[in-house]
Amino acid sequence: VFRPGPRPRCRIRLGRGALARLVGDLVQERPAHRWVVISDSTVGPLHGAPLAGSLREAGLAVDTLSLPAGEGAKTRATKERLEDELVRLGAGRDVGLVAVGGGVVGDVVGFLASTWQRGVPVVQVPTSLLAMADAAIGGKTAVNVPGGKNLIGTFHQPWGIYIDPAVLESLPESTYVDGFAEMIKAAVIADSRLFGALVRGMAALRRREVEVLEPLLARCVRIKARIVKRDERESGMRAALNFGHTIAHALEAVGDYSGRHGPAVAVGMCVESRLAQGYRGLPPRDTERLETLLVAAGLPVRATLAGTLDELVAAAYRDKKVREGRVHCALPLRIGRMPPDVTVAVEPDDLRRAATAVIDFAPPTL
Numbered sequence: 001v002f003r004p005g006p007r008p009r010c011r012i013r014l015g016r017g018a019l020a021r022l023v024g025d026l027v028q029e030r031p032a033h034r035w036v037v038i039s040d041s042t043v044g045p046l047h048g049a050p051l052a053g054s055l056r057e058a059g060l061a062v063d064t065l066s067l068p069a070g071e072g073a074k075t076r077a078t079k080e081r082l083e084d085e086l087v088r089l090g091a092g093r094d095v096g097l098v099a100v101g102g103g104v105v106g107d108v109v110g111f112l113a114s115t116w117q118r119g120v121p122v123v124q125v126p127t128s129l130l131a132m133a134d135a136a137i138g139g140k141t142a143v144n145v146p147g148g149k150n151l152i153g154t155f156h157q158p159w160g161i162y163i164d165p166a167v168l169e170s171l172p173e174s175t176y177v178d179g180f181a182e183m184i185k186a187a188v189i190a191d192s193r194l195f196g197a198l199v200r201g202m203a204a205l206r207r208r209e210v211e212v213l214e215p216l217l218a219r220c221v222r223i224k225a226r227i228v229k230r231d232e233r234e235s236g237m238r239a240a241l242n243f244g245h246t247i248a249h250a251l252e253a254v255g256d257y258s259g260r261h262g263p264a265v266a267v268g269m270c271v272e273s274r275l276a277q278g279y280r281g282l283p284p285r286d287t288e289r290l291e292t293l294l295v296a297a298g299l300p301v302r303a304t305l306a307g308t309l310d311e312l313v314a315a316a317y318r319d320k321k322v323r324e325g326r327v328h329c330a331l332p333l334r335i336g337r338m339p340p341d342v343t344v345a346v347e348p349d350d351l352r353r354a355a356t357a358v359i360d361f362a363p364p365t366l
């Protein structure tokens with residue numbers, strides 16, 4: 001049991017049987033009088049509906065709602081439609097929401113819960129590895145707008161986070177692998193021993209061996225919870241979680257957000273690791289170790305971008321993290337160690353050099 005954020009209770013339960021514990025906790029503690037389980041069109045039938053059934057069997061009042069699967073549904077329009085449905089269901093201030101799905105469901109439903117009747121409890125039940133290791137923890141909620149990712153959102157700590165690795169069985173291989181990018185990031189920013197454990201355990205992790213996965217996942221969850229507890233609103237340390245993400249977001253923006261998040265973060269870490277060599281004195285050997293682990297995880301360490309270097313740099317300058325016209329990157333000193341100042345303003349020429357070492361630019365020809 002961890003308690004991230006300033007709320008007295010955000011319980012995180014991780015392990016097989018966590019969903020049964022959720023039913024028991026809601027029955028016993030009754031943080032809401034009725035529940036709406038919200039999932040996406042893929043996860044709903046697999047995991048949302050069975051959970052709603054268990055909650056009903058336990059005597060709770062439960063409705064279910066759904067959104068389309070995928071990043072395309074992370075919009076204001078989806079939130080608005082769900083709000084209309086809550087009105088239609090006659091939901092009041094006594095409702096609680098249960099988000100069952102990947103990071104998209106978690107972000108949309110968390111946002112919905114934070115503004116519905118000025119804020120109601122939300123329970124996060126992450127079902128993708130990425131959401132288990134990262135997205136579900138920390139209380140950040142958001143939707144995308146055409147001008148950018150996650151531009152509109154809130155901080156709203158969940159009432160509880162229930163992580164059952166058994167649900168990962170139904171996850172497609174490429175989506176499963178995406179989760180390793182955030183697990184490796186957690187190790188790089190905070191825990192060199194975890195990095196070593198990921199290296200040793202990667203073959204078993206690729207085979208989805210739960211006995212190996214569970215303790216490593218728990219360490220990633222602890223890292224995120226600890227950072228968020230110290231810096232909920234990202235005034236300092238929380239920015240460490242952005243390692244690799246400044247470049248990842250720029251890559252995603254140039255690619256119109258049509259690609260997967262995991263590979264973008266992997267390539268982003270390779271670029272930012274090179275920046276860390278220059279700005280922090282990160283040993284080049286650490287960049288090699290990072291790349292070897294990413295390859296073992298099934299993630300890319302090089303990319304070909306359908307765009308130009310100028311477009312990539314321009315996208316990096318449009319990022320939310322740009323302050324006073326300068327791109328800031330969270331750069332480690334070495335694997336497992338972030339400096340206290342966490343981010344550093346990066347010169348455009350350095351950005352260009354690091355990006356060119358990792359990314360091939362193939363602007364589409366007319």
Ligand SMILES: NC(=O)c1ccc[n+]([C@@H]2O[C@H](COP(=O)([O-])OP(=O)(O)OC[C@H]3O[C@@H](n4cnc5c(N)ncnc54)[C@H](O)[C@@H]3O)[C@@H](O)[C@H]2O)c1
Nearest residue numbers: 042069070071102103104105127128130135140167170171
């Ligand atoms: N709030 C945060 O702090 C935070 C942090 C990191 C990422 N994010 C957000 O998370 C999102 C990415 O999360 P994601 O990769 O989970 O994406 P996602 O929610 O789109 O899930 C990926 C795909 O996997 C499917 N899926 C999920 N669980 C499944 C299961 N158990 N079985 C079968 N299919 C399953 C989904 O239906 C979807 O098609 C992005 O929008 C990102 O911005 C948020």
